[in-house]
Amino acid sequence: MTSALNPKYSFDSFVVGAANRLAVTAGHTVAESPGAAYNPLFIYSGSGLGKTHLLMAVGHAAKKAAPKLNIEYLTLDEYVEAFHASVAAGQGDAFRRRFQNVDVLLVDDVQFLTNRKEMQSELLRLTEALQAAGRQIVLTSDRPPPDIADLDERLISRLSGGLVVDMGTPDYETRVAILRRKSEERGARFEPGVLEAVAQAEVGNVRELMGALNRLVAFQAVNDTSINAETVKRILGLASEGAVSASPGDGCTPAAKGGGGGGGGGDEFGEFLADVTVTVGKAVEAWRARVGEAVLRWEGEGYRTQRLEALLQRDAPAAVDKAIAAFAEDVERLKALEAEVAELDPQAAGQSVFRDPERLSEAEDAAAKVRAGAAPPPGPSAAFPLAAFAVGPSNQVAVSAARAALERPGKKYNPLVLVGKSGLGKTHLLNAIGLELARGKRAVVACLSTQAFIDELIAAIDGNRVDWWRARYRRATALLLDDIHLLAGKERTQEELFNLFNLLQDKDRQLVFTAPAHPNTLSGLEERVVSRLEGGLVAELKEPDREVKRAVLERMLTQQAVHPEPALIDYLADRPTDSVRSLVGLLQRVASAAAAQDGPLTAGLAREVLEGQSSRDSRRAGGFRTSGLVVSSLGGIKSREKVVWDWIDVGDRVIEEFR
Amino acid sequence: MSLVNFTTREITCKIVYYGPGRSGKTTNLHYIYGRVPESRRGRMVSLATQTDRTLFFDFLPIDLGQISGFSTRFQLYTVPGQVYYNATRRLVLQGADGVVFVGDSQARQLDENLESLQNLQSNLLEHGVDIRTIPLVLQYNKQDLPLELILSPADLDDALNFRGVPSFSADALHGKGVFETLKSISELVLKKLAAGTAA
Structure with missing residues (x-):
């Protein structure tokens, strides 16, 4: 992981000058x-x-x-x-x-x-x-x-x-000293004055100086002739007289030395070649600059760049731009994978494998692993389609609000809080909204009871996977929580929900909650949570009106393949019931009585069953539930119905008072 | 055309010597031919008339060997100068990486120089090349003639070099200025090549 110290880099080999x-x-x-x-x-x-x-x-x-x-x-x-x-x-x-x-x-x-x-x-x-x-x-x-x-x-x-x-930059003397030491190290010998001529060149750093020396060593090796101070400048492409900008009429052409005859002809060509060599060197070395830029760029972004660095080690690699493009492509892929993984499991995104294009396949595997392990948040229950929700004047407001939220999720009413007593269909409506939202492309709808939400968080804390748990909800396109009042006293969950709420709301993702009463009347909720819940629309579901009741009864009976007499529906719809659930309870009682007698479902039977029994039995029977919803905690509940179930019987109470 | 081929590691530069008839384009090539070691040069192809006027074009391939790992070749062409060979000129200009305009320094040839320069511009344009973007150098040849017959390089610069490209006085017959010109155009071409491949 750490580099070893390069034995070449010691104080002995370091040339000291005024600048350093x-x-x-x-x-x-x-x-x-x-x-x-x-x-x-x-x-x-x-x-x-x-x-x-x-x-x-x-x-x-x-x-x-x-x-x-x-x-x-x-x-x-x-x-x-x-x-x-x-x-x-x-x-x-x-x-x-x-x-x-x-x-x-x-x-x-x-x-x-x-x-x-x-x-x-x-x-x-x-x-x-x-x-x-x-x-x-x-x-x-x-x-x-x-x-x-x-x-x-x-x-x-x-x-x-x-x-x-x-x-600082080494001065002339230091430059000469560096050149001498380096050419000694390489076993290269130059005529007197050559290294001094190189040192005279304006170079920005020692590395450039080494480059110049390398070029001389290479030139000398290739041409098998020793270089003199004169030719140095030409080889290195330094400013020398009589070059490109030779003014017309200027007589000092190197050709003069050759005497114009055939004998000295190689000289002119040799110079030309040296010139071209320098220019070509610079031209094709341009790829080095490009690779260097790419290395800097990706290194700066925190990616490993050995592949590009390896290119620089070679003399003239083929298809440099393609290699850079391929590298960039790999990095983009890594970025995409990392982003994906970060959404699923932020802890996993920190892995170094996402920073090394050489390990792209490992990164793919790691991402696949995370993907496989990422369970989506619980979704809405298919048992509550919106079509099956009975609509009447009592819940018209809430249903219209739900429809408006569905039309423009996250934008119109966010959050939408459905309040109402137990058994009025809040859960049904919540899940129905969830189901509709889930139809969208790439929709990830989190729809669950607050109790399940709390339990999940506890399990995540227990399993040390809170990040993972958070990520799961953060990628939800909608969050729907039933019975939000159950958060009462759950400080950590409120904190998490608060953060999640802000995050999702910022991203215009729809939030829907249900509560038994207006959020500001719920006890045990933090002020910041309450104020956020109140920030959207609080829509109330009221006790079912006759229309709703009729619709519910008709649907229930049709589902059971019973064709009731209209009088029965009228009778039941007119019975005072404070919730859909208790209405269903009444119907169940009549139905079971009919089944016991093996007779038909009639209004008369209903009247007999419902009015001829003691109120205690009626209540017990009323507890018969069809929606399958069991609320596991009563903390903070202000629902009358739920409290009434546990209430002592009137007769018992009278006796108690007598005592 | 691709000047630098990173896959085959080749650099190929096509340089065209352009100019009015009898300005000394072929002479330039001949001088270069004479100075390039035999192992480095190909056969110089010259299609000339009985009176040594270039009929089609001259072609001189020079192999500079391995430079920075690239096998580097220069191809030098001349065009026929006479006005009526314009189709040939245009053909030869195709794919040129750089142009050497060889002007005749004689005062009475000034109009021919100007005409040829305009012809160069229009022929380049036909290949979709803007004369302002292609590497170009001027060579004022025949500066060895008696001074009363010729214009000075400064005068020629005023008359011809309105784009301010590098210009060289030359005596191609004796070689003066020939390699300077070639070096200059090579540098321009190779620099452009570097810029081009960087893009």
């Missing part, structure tokens, strides 16, 4: 007594001026002075990657411990901290810990700490707290 003397001296000091002198040591310079060399030299020297020291060299990217990998593996603490045990930490290229807030705080924490433990940190960058964009103030002051030194 301070930095080198500081490096020596730090290497001799890590943690004691300048901590942290921050070295900055332009590209190609020897930052990495110096950093590694410090590592080598420190290791030499005290072989037992634990020395880590890594680039910031490697550090970031290591961090991501350990976080993905759930080993964040191990990562911190690992670096806190390092005696000399050498971090290269910290300018890439820009826009990496989490890494900044991680590095801040590490710097503080290492400093406190008296361990050395050396960092390099291409600019001083305050110039690194978006760098945390605390980190700036921390990084600037030790010693900040820069390294």
Whole structure:
């Protein structure tokens, strides 16, 4: 994970000049007594001026002075990657411990901290810990700490707290010295004056200088002739007299040297060739610049770029642009996969596999795995179609609101809160809305009871999968929760719902809730939740009117394949019932009585059954439920019906009062 | 046409020597031919009349060998200068990467120079090429003639070089300015090539 120190990069091979003397001296000091002198040591310079060399030299020297020291060299990217990998593996603490045990930490290229807030705080924490433990940190960058964009103030002051030194462009003498040492290393010999001529060229950094030297070495090897100071400029394409802009009439043509005859003819061509070589070199080297740009760009976005870097190692790779395009395509695919995974399971999205185009197939596998493991949130029940919902004046408002919400989900009434007593059809309407919404393309409708919502959250907390649980709901295109009052006292669930609510509402996703009463009368709900519930439309379902009752009865009887006499429906519809559920209960009682007598369902039978029995029995029978809904908690309920079931009988109460 | 082929690792530049009749285009090529080592040059194809006037065109292929891993070839062409061979000129110009305009420095040939330059512009246009975008250099040949017969390079620049392209005085017969011209056009072509492949 961390790079090994390159043995070539030592203090011995580092050419010291006026421009870098301070930095080198500081490096020596730090290497001799890590943690004691300048901590942290921050070295900055332009590209190609020897930052990495110096950093590694410090590592080598420190290791030499005290072989037992634990020395880590890594680039910031490697550090970031290591961090991501350990976080993905759930080993964040191990990562911190690992670096806190390092005696000399050498971090290269910290300018890439820009826009990496989490890494900044991680590095801040590490710097503080290492400093406190008296361990050395050396960092390099291409600019001083305050110039690194978006760098945390605390980190700036921390990084600037030790010693900040820069390294400039080497002066002429240093350049000559560098060239001499490098050509010695390569075993290349040049005529006197050649290296000086190269050094005279205006180069921005040592790397360019090395490029120039390489070109000379190559030219000399190919042409089998030694180069003199004169030809250097031509080979390197430096400004020389009599070139392109030769003024007309200027007599100093190299041809003059050849004498114009056939004998000296190779000279002119040789010069031409040298010229073209330089130009072609620059022209075809353009691909290098393009690859370099691509590397910078993708590296900056946090992707691994070995494939592109490998291209740079080759002399003249074929189809560079195609390779770059293919790389970009792979990165796009990774991005898409990561985004998809992030939606399904944010924890999984942090995996380093989504940052390495070489591991695209692994990323595909990982995404497939996440996809397979991602269960959609519970959907609406198919048992409650909108068509089967009986509409009458008592619930007209709520149904129109529902229809309006369906026409423009998320835009018209958001949230829509259906309130009404138990048994009036809130759950039916809620599920019906859910079913309609689910018809949409790519619709993910979460429709469930609040109790199930709470239970799921608890299970997620228990299984340490809250992120996953959240992601599941966050990708819902609509959220419908039944019996929202059950949130009373469930602070964590309210918190989660509050966040989810805001997120979904921001994205114009429809929210529908049901409650037994107006949200502001529900106890145990946080003010912020209540105010959000009130923010859309609160539509009330009232006690069923005659029209609704008739519709419900007709549907029920038709479902049971019974053709009732109209009088029966009239009779039942006229019975005072406060909910659809109790109406269904009445019908069930009459039906069971008819079944017991093996007789037909008539109004007379109904009257006999319903009016000839004690109120206690009637209530018990009224508890017979058909909707299958069982509310598991009564917390915060203000529904009269639900309370009445548990109420003591009138007779018992009279006796009680007598006592 | 593709100048740089990254797949086959080839660079091929087609350079056309253009100009009025008898301005010295073929002489340029002959001089270059004489200076290129035998191993580097192909056979110079010259279709000339009895009086040594170019009838169709001259063609000189030069192989510069491997440069930066690319097998590099230059193809030098001349066009027939005479006015009535315009169809041939247009044909030769097709796919040219760069043009050397060889002008005749003699004062009495100025009109021919201008006419040929205009002809170059219109022929390029027929190939859909704007003369302002194609690499072009001017060569004022025959500067070795007596001064009373010729215009100075500065005068010729004023008359012909209104686009400010590189210009060279030359004596093609003796080789003066020939390679300077070739170097200059090569550089322009190769630079354009670099810019072109970058896009």
